[in-house]
Amino acid sequence: MSDKMEDAGVGTKACAEEFWRWKEYRHHDESIDWRDAQIVSAGIDIGSVSSQAVILVDSKLFAFSNQRTGFDSPESANKAINWAMEGTGMTLDDIHYTVGTGYGRVNVPFAQKAITEIACHARGGNLMYGPTVRTILDMGGQDCKAIRCDQRGKVEAFLMNDKCAAGTGRGMEVFADLLSVPIQDVGELSLSVEQEPDPVSSTCVVFAKSEASALLREGWPKNKVLAAYCAAMAHRVVTLLERIEVEKDFAITGGIGKNAGVVKRIEMELGLTALQTRYDSQIAGALGAALFANALEGKRRKS
Amino acid sequence: MIANYGYKDGSGDFFIAVDTDKCDGCGDCIPVCPGKVFAVGEDPHDPLREEPVVTVVDEQRRKLKYTCSPCKPDRDRAPLPCVQACEPLALTHSW
Amino acid sequence: MITGGIDIGAKTIKVVLVEEGKILAKSLVPAGLDTDAATNQAVEDALSAANLKKDAVARFIATGTGRKTCPVTDNEVTEVSAAANGAVHVFPNCRTVVDVGAEEGRTIRCNEEGKVIDFAFNEKCAAGAGTFAEGMARALEVSLEELGPMSLRSNEAVPMNAQCAVFAESEVVTLIHNKTPREDIARAVLDAVASRIISMVRKVGFAPDIALIGGVALNPGFIAAMKRGLETEVLVPEEPEYVGALGAALSGI
Ligand code: SF4
Ligand code: SF4
Secondary structure (H helix, E strand, O other), X not given: OOOOOEEOOOOOOOEOOEOOOOOOEEEEOOOOOHHHOOOEEEEEEXXXXXXXXXXXXXXXXXXXXXXXXXXXXXXXXXXXXXXHHOOOOOOHHHOOEEEEEOOOHHHOOOOOEEOOHHHHXXXXXXXXXXXXXXXXXXXXXXXXXXXXXXXXXXXXXEEEEOOOOOOOHHHHHHHHHHHOOOHHHHHHHHOOOOOOOOOOOOOOHHHHHHHHHHHHHOOOOHHHHHHHHHHHHHHHHHHHHHHHOOOOOEEEEOHHHHOHHHHHHHHHHHOOOEXXXXXOHHHHHHHHHHHHHHHXXXXXXXX | OEEEEEEEXXXXXXXXXXXXXXXXXXXXXXXXXXXOOEEEEOOOOOOOOOOOXXXXXXXXXXXXXXXXXXXXXXXXXXXXXXXXXXXXXXXXXXX | OXXXXXXXXXXXXXXXXXXXXXXXXXXXEXXXXXXXXXXXXXXXXXXXXXXXXXXXXXXXXXXXXXXXXXXXXXXXXXXXXXXXHHHHHHOOOOOXXXXXXXXXXXXXXXXXXXXXXXXXXXOOOHHHOHHHHHHHHHHHOOOHHHHHHHHHOOOOOOOOOOOOHHHHHHHHHHHHHOOOOHHHHHHHHHHHHHHHHHHHHHHHOOOOOEEEEOHHHHOHHHHHHHHHHHOOOOEOOOOHHHHHHHHHHHOXX
């Protein structure tokens, strides 16, 4: 994959609902000629904040796009795939099999099948991080998932927490708001403390917020309050991970994966370093979906 | 696979774990459950699996603590109906 | 003998002065930033309302989440026994007390003397207590006091999916955007809190009469939701927020 990515130039406007700023972009690999391919498969991940489309040509990454999710899931799915196909000469009819995943997975009009993000994340993570990855932590805007998988990317254990805002981007956003710190600066600022403070004691975001307000009144600087919250969040996520029994190698995906303040503290508590990838971790779900699409198309042809 | 359905919030961990290698999709847990917590069907987390398996329905996933509370009185706790009905011992509760 | 009960809650501090089972005076002060100062203030207020000097009070008994650090106290009792004590004093036939405050909900079963038999808590998750309704009132841009009466004007039960105070706030905002009547949203919010409290009540197993106390019991919409959910009458004292302090004062005799 080349590093050439197009920036659609709209990605950096701050908006109340979006706390992880990121750029919309697309990419395609011009060295692959899809017209000769046996199987062209696609994966569409419709998340609550962003949507991705990935196109594989004989299970090689050919094109992908990443953009915000609109109000309407089918519309977002169409936009995502069209953008990924842009300039490649490919049309929807050239794609043999499409799998939808993510929160809007049943609303992908051109998909043959919907598969959960859990299965897709494991499968995509296996390719992105390599077959040694056993534990994947996905920390999104509204949920947190922990997945343990085998060397082929098959799920061995998982849990998803989308009930409670603690441990999600949303919880972090509440704190960023309280302290008027731009969300993307939270991580670094929290790491600028000389000494780690005790973590905030309440798990509940609502109660943690009152606790933090009290600390501010006591005269704590912002970075110290943030450090106390990032540490609490890291601890909470680690206790979640324990339920699925962490095994190395370990990887973190999702928006909070970009917050060093949380990631560093999770690594410290687990005594493990998270793997890095040259892919954008946001496409893990769509990539996994496309891999399943490829496998399901192969299976269909055999039968 | 160990599928953990449920959540953790400020008040604790509330997960029902399904061992999908043990679950044979018989559905015996469904009629005994007063909370309508279970459904049997395709494994949503393993698209390549052929046999049906039990899952926790979406409407219940985020409120198990409350849905299950009548089955879990503080005193004189009888075995949980769902756990008792499951012959292959595929179901466990975290609380 | 005159005794005083001090209930130090998360949001407010209540003081009740009692003589021979009769209430002489009561006061309520917001906890604010300095709980100790607020507590002293509440005690002062109650004393001056009763026209008494501090030495006229034989004993002060503290209860509530802040009872351990209370500056003026001779003794303390747990919130659970204070609630049971107070509720049975107000309603002699009460055997189940449901106490919902800002940060915690409790259900207590007790005997005719107000002794605790069993209890359960909803704690550490704001979705199970008064704070939940407070956050949603903010999202609806009404005061907490308005939320209840507003909910009583609802014609339709709309479901709330979010089970978290933080996510529910976004859900309320979406409902407002979708032009759902505010009255219906208000009802959905109070139904949601009530349903969580009710499952806790069922866990303890309830015996009649049921009394509803604590600050949230001031909310007529919440009372209606509790009655609907429990399918039975519930007793609500005139000033439900003082029952804990009353129970503490009574335990000092
Ligand atoms: S603990 Fe707090 S943040 Fe978590 S679900 Fe409850 S209200 Fe929401
Ligand atoms: S404990 Fe009761 S309500 Fe909960 S899943 Fe089992 S049978 Fe159903």
